Amino acid sequence: MAPADDPPQYYVQWQDKEVPVWSMRTVDYGLLLSQDPQEVDKVVKACLEEGYFYLDLDNIDGRRTLQDREDVLNLMQRFFEAPLEAKNEYGLIDSHLGYEPVGSRTGAFGAGTKDGYEMLKVSRDEIQQGSPRVPSPIKNGGDLQLLEKAIGSCNTVTKVILSALSTGMNLTGAERFENSHRNDRPSTTTLSMMHYLPAEVTGQHKIGHQKHTDISSLTLLFSDQWGLQIRPPGECGAREMGFVAPKKGCAFVHVGDSLRFASGMKFQSCIHRVVPFDPTEHRYSIAYFLRAEDDTMFVDSEGRYVTAKDWHDQKFKAFTDPWQWQAMAPKSMILGGMTEAGADDPEPVTAYAPEPVKAH
Numbered sequence: 001m002a003p004a005d006d007p008p009q010y011y012v013q014w015q016d017k018e019v020p021v022w023s024m025r026t027v028d029y030g031l032l033l034s035q036d037p038q039e040v041d042k043v044v045k046a047c048l049e050e051g052y053f054y055l056d057l058d059n060i061d062g063r064r065t066l067q068d069r070e071d072v073l074n075l076m077q078r079f080f081e082a083p084l085e086a087k088n089e090y091g092l093i094d095s096h097l098g099y100e101p102v103g104s105r106t107g108a109f110g111a112g113t114k115d116g117y118e119m120l121k122v123s124r125d126e127i128q129q130g131s132p133r134v135p136s137p138i139k140n141g142g143d144l145q146l147l148e149k150a151i152g153s154c155n156t157v158t159k160v161i162l163s164a165l166s167t168g169m170n171l172t173g174a175e176r177f178e179n180s181h182r183n184d185r186p187s188t189t190t191l192s193m194m195h196y197l198p199a200e201v202t203g204q205h206k207i208g209h210q211k212h213t214d215i216s217s218l219t220l221l222f223s224d225q226w227g228l229q230i231r232p233p234g235e236c237g238a239r240e241m242g243f244v245a246p247k248k249g250c251a252f253v254h255v256g257d258s259l260r261f262a263s264g265m266k267f268q269s270c271i272h273r274v275v276p277f278d279p280t281e282h283r284y285s286i287a288y289f290l291r292a293e294d295d296t297m298f299v300d301s302e303g304r305y306v307t308a309k310d311w312h313d314q315k316f317k318a319f320t321d322p323w324q325w326q327a328m329a330p331k332s333m334i335l336g337g338m339t340e341a342g343a344d345d346p347e348p349v350t351a352y353a354p355e356p357v358k359a360h
């Protein structure tokens, strides 16, 4: 049986309910690097049938990326402790780089809620050009070197996956996916560092990260902490929202809209959101968004012929629009044309809606 039809691995208690923890394939990075035919087949099937998989990096080729991830985690924890004025020194410089404070977008529980995370994004292009605009708490030479190393290794890992996908889909020459993700062409590729605050600190209407599919081609996501939920695609629309269990030595990789479009809608884009699994903890996650070159053309979920940059800008605007406007945008924008049936939560979520802490 293909994992897309597999029952959940197990259930966990969340919000007084039994919530599935979805099973998924684990792809071995070392084998993928060698274009092992079975592993290539596995990653292609994962993208065609589910739109996501674990990538096992706990091997000679991947461990340096795991180390980079540890280093970034330390750096971001230090950064997020800095005063807001220092973090927000340049604000959000462009949609794919800069700082976004808590509450900039819609939250996990939809209309009327705001997100519960702050985020710093560093542009791959700017790192490559040697002039990244990053706020002063992480401006020293060591920090920049570390960011360059991490972005470089995430870039390599995601390109290895792209290359395996091209091979597995029998793409040759200019048709190969890598050819629209060249390093020397401008793109909105970015490393995004996120800090989710406990609801007690943010207040009752600022929680989690709204349900969406990513704009990107591939997302390489790291977090040791629970909170990420996905809706596996199914025969009659996406199935129930369930958790992704953090897996040691592994990243969670998922397909975003751009690669779904580039595959002629053959690949699934992953519907996901972030909820407070443990509402008292601070949650940290790192996402590398590999995006197509700005002028790559594809047919989007609306049937329009658009550039990767246009898709990025329009969807980013939809992400950051007030929820009333978001409700008016086509649903295919936020979910990249993926369909779903049924509500995310059988009942409205109220358990994590404590009164905001009053300032003294």
Ligand SMILES: O=C(O)CCC(=O)C(=O)O
Pocket: 192, 194, 209, 214, 221, 223, 228, 272, 273, 274, 285, 286, 287
């Ligand atoms: O924080 C996470 O685990 C996921 C974040 C996410 O979905 C995003 O930034 O697009």
Ligand SMILES: [Fe+2]
Pocket: 212, 213, 214, 272
């Ligand atoms: Fe996402």
